[in-house]
Amino acid sequence: MADWDVVVVGAGNAALCAALAARESGASVLVLERAPEDEGGGNTRFTAGAIRTVYNGVDDLRALMPDLTDEEVAITDFGTYTSDQFFDDMFRVTQYRCDADLAETLITRSYDTLTWMRGKGVRFQPIWGRQAFKVDGRFKFWGGLTIEAWGGGPGLVEALWQSAARQGIEIRYSSRVLNLLYDDIKVSGVRVKTPNGVESIKAKALVLAAGGFQANPEWRTRYLGAGWELAKVRGSRFNTGDGIRMALDIGAAPYGNWSGSHAVGWDYNAPEFGDLTVGDNFQKHSYPFGIMINAEGKRFVDEGADFRNYTYAKYGRVILNQPNQFAWQVFDQKVTHLLRDEYRIKRVTKVTAPTLEELVGKLEGVNPQAALAELTAWNDAVMTEVPFDPNVKDGRSTRGLAVPKSNWANRLDTPPYEAYQVTCGVTFTFGGLRIDGNGQVQDVDLAPIPGLYAAGELVGGLFYFNYPGGTGLMSGAVFGRLAGTEAGKAAMEGTTRAAE
Structure with a gap:
């Protein structure tokens, strides 16, 4: 059985941000992706790449998008999108149901997280044409959404994959995680089905970032309601709720708008x-x-x-x-x-x-x-x-x-x-797992499950009924970075204690 400091389940935006953040702590990191390589990257590969973030003016945007020319700035009203506006939008569109602590983490860490991603090689550009129309010779951005990943979702995944490779992070494709290794106290790894059979992989910490259950028609009908088996699935066919199921199987707390979806x-x-x-x-x-x-x-x-x-x-x-x-x-x-x-x-x-x-x-x-x-x-x-x-x-x-x-x-x-x-x-489902302020999964008694963290679509409590455009990728990045940082820290602290 192989030993790793941190194992990340999934290979989309949230998962890769978690892997990169965990690697910063010095942890060895393995990413397990259920899809084959040509279909890897989760729902992120299917998005247009819009990312909602706080920014206080064009200088903030130019720091993220240095390719912006003076001419483009001169004919564009980028406006501002303050944290107060982001809070207002989150609460308004979710009918004041969203978890306030999760929303605060998302909003206050949004710009810093994009800066961090830029440092990992991710590029951004303005959403010309989709979020601004030219009227009287001038563009005006509206709706608080200004930035998209260069190359859209596919470009974002490619940039994150390249960054992971540079950091020595191994990604294994066609590797479906079946269940967690759990001794009723802590998570210590996973059982994985690969083309070569089933194996157990041990880890000091685990990050679940395997998406929602939107590609599972039985779960859609069970939780979203009658008729939802008739919906089309916008993204990956592999997002069937595996990450959520295996966490619930060991007593994780379900959370959020389980009958809701994007x-x-x-x-x-x-x-x-x-x-x-x-x-x-x-x-x-x-x-x-x-x-x-x-x-x-x-x-x-x-x-x-x-x-x-x-x-x-x-x-x-x-x-x-x-x-x-x-x-x-x-x-x-x-x-x-x-x-x-x-x-x-x-x-x-x-x-x-x-x-x-x-x-x-x-x-x-x-x-x-x-x-x-x-x-x-x-x-x-x-x-x-x-x-x-x-x-x-x-x-x-x-x-x-x-x-x-x-x-x-x-x-x-x-x-x-x-x-x-x-x-x-259907893009993704809103119901999922409950996490604490460290990205750690909580059990049904609302106590953290040692060794288990989560990020991305399978985190519940952030979106109810509706969603402000561009918040999904931002949420995946913020909570992926948070979960990876904390998982890496926990793994390395465990290594230090073992050495002592």
């Missing part, structure tokens, strides 16, 4: 699991500039309730609850230049028509008469006297509709019209 509008004909050749582009997130109608031809949600990154993670659930689990997003030519790049890929479920009458006839699964009546009523209700501005909540609303649209309302009157069919794509 779920978005996702192309209706996307495959069952994420496709790395398409990445995040099956998502369809420009709905604030159009309208969504269901199979009954009815609008069912306020598409302009808030900026996209404060609503997209909860609207997947709303779409799943519609008849036959789909909706059509409808736009006209006044706004198609604002649609994100994901609307222009080859693998997209799209129809176009020169008139609304023809369009509704092409919307598969939709009652065309009801849809045309809905679109006609919509056009009559738009407050055209209010100026349209995609960079701010412009108050351009509707009058007299059962389901209002609070911002960015536009008449559908400029052909050709475009419509995109979406269903629910």
Whole structure:
């Protein structure tokens, strides 16, 4: 049986941050990844790479993104995103349910963690085009989200893998951890299924960072509810809740919003699991500039309730609850230049028509008469006297509709019209394990389990009902670094005591 100071289960953003942090203490570190190498990296590989962080002005951003030119800064309003704003967003979108201690750790360590990642070779860039629109020659960032990893999620994983290799961290692929080695007092390793059979690996400390249970249809139906087995999975097919299960099996405390998940509008004909050749582009997130109608031809949600990154993670659930689990997003030519790049890929479920009458006839699964009546009523209700501005909540609303649209309302009157069919794509689940302020997993008596730490999607208590865009990668990095640091410290202290 091999001996390691720290074993990390998983190989995505949270896991690799944990591995790098543990290595800083001098610990020997082994990373066990269930997926084969070409599918490794967890959900991180499938993300667009947006990361939400506190910053107090453009100088903070330039420190993280030194490639920013003076010309780019001159035509851009980056604004600020203070810790108070981050706290407000976290509490508001989670309906004041998020664990205050976890939120404080996330927010107060966000910028410092990105600085640390930059020191490990991770590069960042502004989210041009997805979080800022050019109006009157000037970009304005909105929604508190300004930064993305260079190369998106795949670029982030590649940078972290390279950093791990430089630090002498071993990553073993096709290595599924089956259960923890536990003597009713402390965790001392794992049992792993590999292509060569099952083996036990001993460790002085263990970090679980193996994702949520979103790729497990049985667990989705058990915990999220009836119908959730019908959702598409946006990311890795390997995130089936193994890390959560093996911790619960030894008495770890479950925590958080177990019936909640991050779920978005996702192309209706996307495959069952994420496709790395398409990445995040099956998502369809420009709905604030159009309208969504269901199979009954009815609008069912306020598409302009808030900026996209404060609503997209909860609207997947709303779409799943519609008849036959789909909706059509409808736009006209006044706004198609604002649609994100994901609307222009080859693998997209799209129809176009020169008139609304023809369009509704092409919307598969939709009652065309009801849809045309809905679109006609919509056009009559738009407050055209209010100026349209995609960079701010412009108050351009509707009058007299059962389901209002609070911002960015536009008449559908400029052909050709475009419509995109979406269903629910689940990103990650919100329920998971309870950790303390050191990233250590707690048992059902709320005492820390010696030797066991956790980070990433399988930590519960941070997100409830909804999620501010870009917080998942930031959470994975912050809590991965925390768990790895503490696991490394515990392992090395144990080594020192043993030597004495």
